[in-house]
Amino acid sequence: MTVPVSRPWSVGLALTLGILMALVPGHAFASDATGDFEPSSSELVESPAEFDGETIIFTGEVIGEMMTRGDMAWLHLNDDGYRDRNIEEGAPLGGYNSGMAVWIPSGAVPGITHFGDHAHEGDVVRVSGTFNAACPEHGGDMDIHASSLEVVTPGRKVDDPVSPVKVVWAIVLSMVALAAFLADRLRARVEDTKGV
Amino acid sequence: MLLRPRREDHLIIGKYTGKIVIGIGFLMVGPLLTSVVFGEWDTVVDFVISISLCMAFGYGTQAVCRTDRDLGWSHGLVVASSSWLVATVIGAMPHWLSGHMGSYLDAMFDVMSGYTTTGLYLMQDLDHIAHGLNMWRHLLTFAGGQGIVVIALTFLFKGAAGAYTVYVGEGKDERLLPNVVQTARAIWLVSLVWLAIGAAALAIAGLALGQDPVRAVLHGLWVYMGAWSTGGFAPQSYNTLYYHSLAYELIAIVVMIAGSFNFALHWAVWTGNRREIRRNVETVSFAITLTLLVLVATFALAKAGVYSDAMVLFRRVFYQLASGHTTTGFSTIYSRAFVTQWGPIGMLATTIAMAIGASACSTAGGIKGIRIGVIAKAFLQDIRKWVSPEHALITERYHHIRDITLSDGLVRSAMTITIAYVLLYALMTLAGVLYGYDFADAVFEGVSAASNTGLSCGVTAPSMPEGLKALYIFAMWLGRLEFMSVFVLGGYAVSLVRGRR
Numbered sequence: 001m002t003v004p005v006s007r008p009w010s011v012g013l014a015l016t017l018g019i020l021m022a023l024v025p026g027h028a029f030a031s032d033a034t035g036d037f038e039p040s041s042s043e044l045v046e047s048p049a050e051f052d053g054e055t056i057i058f059t060g061e062v063i064g065e066m067m068t069r070g071d072m073a074w075l076h077l078n079d080d081g082y083r084d085r086n087i088e089e090g091a092p093l094g095g096y097n098s099g100m101a102v103w104i105p106s107g108a109v110p111g112i113t114h115f116g117d118h119a120h121e122g123d124v125v126r127v128s129g130t131f132n133a134a135c136p137e138h139g140g141d142m143d144i145h146a147s148s149l150e151v152v153t154p155g156r157k158v159d160d161p162v163s164p165v166k167v168v169w170a171i172v173l174s175m176v177a178l179a180a181f182l183a184d185r186l187r188a189r190v191e192d193t194k195g196v
Numbered sequence: 197m198l199l200r201p202r203r204e205d206h207l208i209i210g211k212y213t214g215k216i217v218i219g220i221g222f223l224m225v226g227p228l229l230t231s232v233v234f235g236e237w238d239t240v241v242d243f244v245i246s247i248s249l250c251m252a253f254g255y256g257t258q259a260v261c262r263t264d265r266d267l268g269w270s271h272g273l274v275v276a277s278s279s280w281l282v283a284t285v286i287g288a289m290p291h292w293l294s295g296h297m298g299s300y301l302d303a304m305f306d307v308m309s310g311y312t313t314t315g316l317y318l319m320q321d322l323d324h325i326a327h328g329l330n331m332w333r334h335l336l337t338f339a340g341g342q343g344i345v346v347i348a349l350t351f352l353f354k355g356a357a358g359a360y361t362v363y364v365g366e367g368k369d370e371r372l373l374p375n376v377v378q379t380a381r382a383i384w385l386v387s388l389v390w391l392a393i394g395a396a397a398l399a400i401a402g403l404a405l406g407q408d409p410v411r412a413v414l415h416g417l418w419v420y421m422g423a424w425s426t427g428g429f430a431p432q433s434y435n436t437l438y439y440h441s442l443a444y445e446l447i448a449i450v451v452m453i454a455g456s457f458n459f460a461l462h463w464a465v466w467t468g469n470r471r472e473i474r475r476n477v478e479t480v481s482f483a484i485t486l487t488l489l490v491l492v493a494t495f496a497l498a499k500a501g502v503y504s505d506a507m508v509l510f511r512r513v514f515y516q517l518a519s520g521h522t523t524t525g526f527s528t529i530y531s532r533a534f535v536t537q538w539g540p541i542g543m544l545a546t547t548i549a550m551a552i553g554a555s556a557c558s559t560a561g562g563i564k565g566i567r568i569g570v571i572a573k574a575f576l577q578d579i580r581k582w583v584s585p586e587h588a589l590i591t592e593r594y595h596h597i598r599d600i601t602l603s604d605g606l607v608r609s610a611m612t613i614t615i616a617y618v619l620l621y622a623l624m625t626l627a628g629v630l631y632g633y634d635f636a637d638a639v640f641e642g643v644s645a646a647s648n649t650g651l652s653c654g655v656t657a658p659s660m661p662e663g664l665k666a667l668y669i670f671a672m673w674l675g676r677l678e679f680m681s682v683f684v685l686g687g688y689a690v691s692l693v694r695g696r697r
Contacts, residue, residue, distance in 0.1 A: 045530045048537060063323045064432060067406030067440075074406070074440050076432070078323060086324040087295055095658055097323045097433035101440065118236065118326045133502075134537070138440055140508040142530060160326075166241045166293065173248035180255035187259050 036128065041079050041098045048133035048142060056131045058144055059083075059152060060099050062122040065115050066106070073106040075149075077125065078116065084153070086121055088160045102127050103138065104146040114155025124153040200695030201688065208271045209278065210261030214254045216279035220287055221250030226335050227290070231328025239326040242293040249286050273681035274688045280673060284308045287336060294329050296320050298658045301665055306333070308669045311340035312676035313559050315428025315525035315650020316668070318658050322433045327414065330431050334421040340676075341425025341455065341559030342383055386462045387424065394451040395420040401444050419444075423451035426560045428525025428650035437528045442511065448526055449518050456482075456522035456554030458566075460597050477569035477594040478555040482521065485552055485568065489545045490517050496541035513542075516651070521549035523561040525650025534653040540636055543653065547640050550649040551621060561648025561675050563617045567610040569594055574607040616679050620646045620671060627667050628655060646671040 038057045060077030061084075067074040081094020104127065116122030129146030132138075137145075228243035267275065288303035297303040302318040309316045310333060319325065319333075399416030407415060415431055422429045432438040436448055454462075457479070464472040473479055493513045503509035512529065519526045534543050553562015577592035584590055592602040600606070621643045628638025633655055641655035645668040656668070674682050 045532045046536055048533070064438070065407060065411060069406060076434060076438065078433075080321075082321045082324060087321045088324055091321075093296075093298055093320045093658070095320060097321060099434075101434070101437070116323060118324055119234075121324075134504070134508070134512075136503075136505045136508055139442060139528075140503045140505075140512040141437065141440055141528070142533065143440075158324075160236070160238050162238045162241055166238070166245065170241050170244040170248065173245055173252060177248040177251035177255065180252045180259060184255040184259040187262055191262065 039131075041100045044100060044131060044142070045098075051131045052133035054131055055128065056144065057126060057128050058100055058102070058146075059124065059126040061116045061124050061155070062112055062114075063097075063099065063116040066109060066112065068106050071105055071107070073104055073109060075102045075104060075109070075125075075127075076100075077102055077127070078122075082116075083124060084121075086116070086158065088118060088158050089121065101141060101143045102129070102146050102149075103135075103143055104129070104149060108147065108149055110149070110151065112151065112155075114157070116155065118160070119158055121155050121158055123151050123155040125149050125151050200691055204263060204265055205271065207261040207263040208265055208267060209274050210257045211263060212267060212271070212275040213279045213282055214257030214261065216254075216275070217250050217257070217282055217286060218254030220283045221247045221254060223335060223339055224250065224290070224332065227328045227332035230331040231326060234327045236326040236328050239290075239294065239328040242290045243328065243332075245293060246286070246289040249289055253282070253286060270684055270688070273684035277673075277677055277681040277685040280308075280311060280677065284311060284669075284673075287311070290329060290332050291319065294325065296322070296325055296329075299662075301662060301669075302658060305665050305669055307336060308672050309650065310336040310427065310429065312648045312672040313337055313341045313425045313427040313523070313561065313650075314645060314648040314672045314676075315422070316645060316652060316656045316672075317429065318656070318665070320658055330414075330418060333429050334418040334427075334431075337425045337427030337429050338387075338421040341427060342387060382463060383459050386459060386466060390424055390451070390454060391417075391420060394424060394447070394454075397447050398444065398451075401441065401447055402439070405439055405441050405444065419448060420451060423448050423524060423526065424455040424559065426452055426455050426522050426524040426554065426558075426648075428519070428527075430526065435528070436526045437530075445511070445515055445528065449515065452522045452524040452526065453518065456524070456558050456560040458555040458557045458596075460557060461555065464597055472597065475595045477573075477596050478565035481565035481569040481572070482554060485565075486517060486521050486549070489521065489549045490514055493517055493538075493542050493545035496545070497538065500537075500539055500542075502537045516546060517549050520546045520649055520651055521552065521554065523550060523553045523647055523649040525644070527651060531652040532654045534640065534651070535637065543636055543640050546651065547643050550647045550651065551617070551643050553647050553649075563614050563647075566596060567614050570602065570606055570610040571614065573602055574610075577602060613678060617646070617675070620674060624667065624671050627664060631661050631664050642668075642671070646675045648672060648675050 036055050036057050037051060039051060041060070044051055058077060058079070060079035061082070063076045063078050076099055078097050078099035080096070080098045082091055082097065085091040087093065112123045112125065114120045114122050127144060127146035127149045129144045131144050133142055134140045135143050135145070224243050224247045228240060228247065231239040231243060284304050284307050288300060288307040291297050291303035291306050292300050296319050297306070298318065298320065306317050306319055315337070395417045398419050399413045402412030402415050403409060418429070418431045419436065421427070430436055430438070436445065458476070461472055461476055461478070490513055494509060497503060497509055497513060503512060515528050529537070534546065551562060552568055553564055554560035556564040556566045573592045573594050577590055580590045593599050594602065624642025624646050625635070625639045628642050629635055633641070637653050637655050640653045643649070644651050
């Protein structure tokens with residue numbers, strides 16, 4: 001059966017369906033202007049088969065270090081709640097870390113200045129490449145073989161100031177511990193003396 | 197008849213619990229120094245607070261509970277179970293002060309998980325935590341693997357004759373040497389030699405993989421601690437997937453399998469009896485069940501076509517299964533991949549591996565190979581009896597350091613603990629299902645917690661129900677101490693109220 005396109009209600013229906021398809025996360029996950037998917041790490045882990053072999057764009061904070069292996073390198077990009085600010089900087093608790101491993105030519109990694117750890121918020125970078133649900137080249141790792149990388153936001157050193165309230169508690173409790181130690185030694189000495 | 201404990205009983209329990217908490221305080225000095233070296237001053241203050249609390253509690257309790265009486269059996273068991281609880285409550289302080297935990301319950305979850313060498317965690321933003329806190333996470337799981345009582349025995353008990361009861365209460369019952377303190381020191385000797393070799397091998401591998409020297413050494417040490425203790429904690433949220441290296445995986449497998457062996461087996465090999473590795477009922481049982489489960493999981497995953505290459509498939513399956521069977525909990529796949537890629541049969545094989553666990557008197561959890569071996573031998577003995585003439589005398593033996601003739605008492609004891617584990621697994625599964633999780637997920641995670649493994653399929657998360665967190669803490673504690681000392685602590689609590697004077 002064909003629907004006559006000249007009828008106004010059918011145009012409205014088509015428009016409504018089009019809007020709904022764009023809004024409802026059914027088949028499609030977010031994609032950019034070039035048509036490449038831009039899934040989150042959670043989406044990749046939850047639906048690995050759906051993205052296997054697809055070219056995707058992935059954005060995340062570079063964590064740990066770059067592990068260079070010959071002309072290639074491993075990077076780990078976290079796209080979790082701490083991508084832009086971590087807990088040491090006062091970010092609210094946002095669950096576990098989550099991210100994706102990226103295999104990239106080391107020459108395609110232009111000056112990453114900071115890798116995320118306790119003392120640093122890592123650079124946020126965007127990579128484009130092929131997603132592998134179980135990469136045969138890397139022993140079945142779930143990874144992205146990237147061909148390009150761009151720094152979106154440079155990282156920074158993180159200040160983790162000492163809380164004055166904690167310092168007061170530390171002093172008070174140290175004194176209590178010292179008192180308990182002395183009390184224990186004193187009782188031991190008294191008992192030894194009595195024993196003699 | 198239940199007797200109400202006397203004042204002297206409370207004093208003995210208080211005195212030795214205090215000693216163990218002092219031991220925990222000393223243990224925190226390592227992470228404190230790590231934070232000093234890396235200039236993590238806020239974390240330094242966290243550890244000063246925590247150490248002070250341990251010392252205040254420990255010395256305060258010792259000062260109040262002065263007695264010359266030695267530990268009896270029930271005292272030892274109560275000290276073992278209660279000290280693990282107190283050590284968890286106080287040991288959670290650095291986690292909580294770090295700001296990375298959702299609540300104090302979450303902090304206690306992580307610390308109990310560490311002591312019991314489980315490896316499940318609720319810490320948030322792990323990839324940004326301080327080196328000092330990472331050192332504490334791994335040190336407490338390493339110490340837990342040895343047994344926190346073993347630590348106290350080594351340094352603080354000064355040869356109390358009743359110390360053996362506390363040692364047994366912690367789930368260890370092998371005397372490597374005539375004296376229990378010497379036994380505790382022998383356990384340390386074995387572990388420290390393995391530490392030197394294992395951590396060095398991992399650090400060298402890390403350097404070769406592109407880590408900078410400081411990170412390679414720290415990661416080598418921490419991954420060793422996670423592997424040897426069969427704890428499964430790792431310094432990055434990616435766990436051992438972070439390293440993308442077959443060599444790293446192989447070293448980790450060797451260390452975690454070694455860690456899962458009985459300390460008596462280590463000591464036998466140490467003293468020249470290398471044949472023990474091939475003859476021991478626990479290693480034989482482990483080899484058989486691991487092989488069978490790897491075959492099942494490999495078949496299931498090959499059928500599902502998750503991994504395209506046979507070697508890749510074997511590498512993935514063997515690593516996760518060895519990790520599950522040794523109750524380590526290291527993983528080279530994402531937690532949710534158990535559900536989204538491995539499917540029900542892969543999860544079932546892993547669950548059975550975790551449920552069985554590894555050797556008794558090791559750092560591992562689960563039912564233990566020796567019990568599976570004893571039950572299997574008893575089963576064979578019964579079959580032989582049925583097919584033999586009525587008056588034939590059928591005896592069955594197994595080898596564990598020496599040849600042991602199977603007796604009804606041994607079989608009953610093995611069955612009792614096995615049934616207790618199965619009931620605990622069932623209870624944790626039921627709890628998971630009642631909280632709304634899928635049955636397969638609930639079984640997997642419940643068994644993982646109760647067998648002190650730490651593999652997760654995604655149930656354990658900071659957002660999980662508080663009640664389930666508390667139940668998993670209980671399961672980890674009960675599973676690690678192998679029930680008896682926890683039951684005695686329960687009896688002690690009841691006798692306080694209902695016991696006769």
